[in-house]
Amino acid sequence: MKILDTINALQNWRKSIAHDKSVGIVPTMGALHDGHRSLIARCRRENDICVVSIFVNPTQFNDPNDLATYPVTFEEDRAICEAEGVDAIFMPQYGDLYPDDYRYRVSEDRESCLLCGAHRPGHFDGVLSVVMKLFNLAQPRRAYFGEKDWQQLQLVKGMVDAFFMPVSVVACPTVRETDDLALSSRNRRLTSDHRKKAARFPHLLSTDASAAEVARLLKTDGFEVDYVEDFRGRRCAAIHCGGVRLIDNLPAPKTEDR
Amino acid sequence: MKILDTINALQNWRKSIAHDKSVGIVPTMGALHDGHRSLIARCRRENDICVVSIFVNPTQFNDPNDLATYPVTFEEDRAICEAEGVDAIFMPQYGDLYPDDYRYRVSEDRESCLLCGAHRPGHFDGVLSVVMKLFNLAQPRRAYFGEKDWQQLQLVKGMVDAFFMPVSVVACPTVRETDDLALSSRNRRLTSDHRKKAARFPHLLSTDASAAEVARLLKTDGFEVDYVEDFRGRRCAAIHCGGVRLIDNLPAPKTEDR
Known part of the structure; x- marks a missing residue:
């Protein structure tokens, strides 16, 4: 090499x-x-x-x-x-x-x-x-x-x-941990507690709730939310978890397609 | 072809x-x-x-x-x-x-x-x-x-x-007419009078006068002057002649080099 x-x-x-x-x-x-x-x-x-x-x-x-x-x-x-x-x-x-x-x-x-x-x-x-x-x-x-x-x-x-x-x-395709957190180089910067909590991100993102509702639930969980938006059939989101910025995306729920 | x-x-x-x-x-x-x-x-x-x-x-x-x-x-x-x-x-x-x-x-x-x-x-x-x-x-x-x-x-x-x-x-290298006007597709849009007058542009540009003085002389000749500037050893200029924009450039006089 x-x-x-x-x-x-x-x-x-x-x-x-x-x-x-x-x-x-x-x-x-x-x-x-x-x-x-x-x-x-x-x-x-x-x-x-x-x-x-x-x-x-x-x-x-x-x-x-x-x-x-x-x-x-x-x-x-x-x-x-x-x-x-x-x-x-x-x-x-x-x-x-x-x-x-x-x-x-x-x-x-x-x-x-x-x-x-x-x-x-x-x-x-x-x-x-x-x-x-x-x-x-x-x-x-x-x-x-x-x-x-x-x-x-x-x-x-x-x-x-x-x-x-x-x-x-x-x-x-996105590769995920067993708890569905998307792999990212920035995941190394998460403390063990934040790493556990981060699994809520893909979990909430994959529900059928509206984008606004997902944003609300993420905030309730203590994440700082940059955005949760449905765009061209994709639900995209970015949050901060313990000072580390995480992004993810999944197919948007059908009713939420723009 | x-x-x-x-x-x-x-x-x-x-x-x-x-x-x-x-x-x-x-x-x-x-x-x-x-x-x-x-x-x-x-x-x-x-x-x-x-x-x-x-x-x-x-x-x-x-x-x-x-x-x-x-x-x-x-x-x-x-x-x-x-x-x-x-x-x-x-x-x-x-x-x-x-x-x-x-x-x-x-x-x-x-x-x-x-x-x-x-x-x-x-x-x-x-x-x-x-x-x-x-x-x-x-x-x-x-x-x-x-x-x-x-x-x-x-x-x-x-x-x-x-x-x-x-x-x-x-x-x-720039190709010029016999009166030194630089060839340009826009020259076709000059009236015969303006075409004759346009030869003053390369003529004044090639003198040893300062850029500011050349701009002044071009204005005196009735041209609208966008700029005459020495930049990196080059004297560059753009003017309007009868509504047609003309540009040209030559080596700058030695004393005018930036």
Whole structure:
């Protein structure tokens, strides 16, 4: 497994791959968990070559504290990638990916302002911009994203279509703990008590109650609620639990479809 | 010579080209003149395949009247391309290039706000967005731009670097009339009197006077002046002559360098 820690290293590695080989990419911010493993496994099955990028992208963090406390576990990440048969890890520094210091960006002006976008100004500009850079560098045939970040998935798909990027975006189902909490790198930051309590989140989200009622019940349980909203057949929500932001989404109850 | 008037036609044509052949693109808004011919000739010399795009891109027009009066001369354009040995013309419609109706865009937040950007809000967002679409569709090894649109050239180069796009941007010298007026599609809209008068623009721009003095002299000559500014060793200017906007640039006099 190659560790590619510069743009040059990635570009040289990419050039060494024959034109008839398919490359798949799994873009991550590290702190890999079984959700990432499922993306990697699928990427491996569907492509000749699998590259995982690990980059905690500062431009998508609106909250400096969230960035500062984002878990970094490189040695474990490397071991997971090795075990999963990844061909290369791309792990650049900020200055490598942003030679322009983020003067240039990609943005979307409608759906990026809803849901998480309404609570995290600029978040999706950062996501779209870094994903575009990674796609242009790795030139993958397929890219793998988890449905847990549903809004991100829709916006990345929209960007690829709008700019005619030659890559297929593959959506992969959310992986959950046995108590149904969606896997997330941020779950590591939950105390044991908050971790137990967090299972109420997917539980309440999956009821037939209205979005407003679910929000009310989450607040009653002591969560800080950013939003619970039904959008395009999906019930999406973001809450804070012991200072840790958690998001999730499920098919919306039929009567709640917008 | 192929006429590709849909995304599918362009993509199928692009797929039919062998991996070891180089494609060059000359992005244009039509109304081709000898400036474009010089870009096309160079593109032909340096690449196996030459594609010219013709698309009057509405997202880069801040002035609806400028868009409405922009010259369209497709039959002449086709004849020029044929004579120059162009392999394909790509001429999409708005809905083809903007399936998202411009929800997604590329922007630059510093130099795009200066010079022409200060007078044409949103202009460079439109330019960068359409150029990115064209590059992703045509997948050229090289792309040819005239130095007449100097700020555009710098911003396109910056975008290519910031997003690691696998294309070389080739700058080509401004082509001028015998009286030194820079060739421009908009020159066709000048009346004969204004056309004669317009030669004062490159003449005054090339003197050793300060930028402010040049602006004063242009106003004295009856031009409406958007700006005359020295920026990064270049003297750039935009004026209106009989309702037609003209731009030009030359190396700045040494003492005027910022």
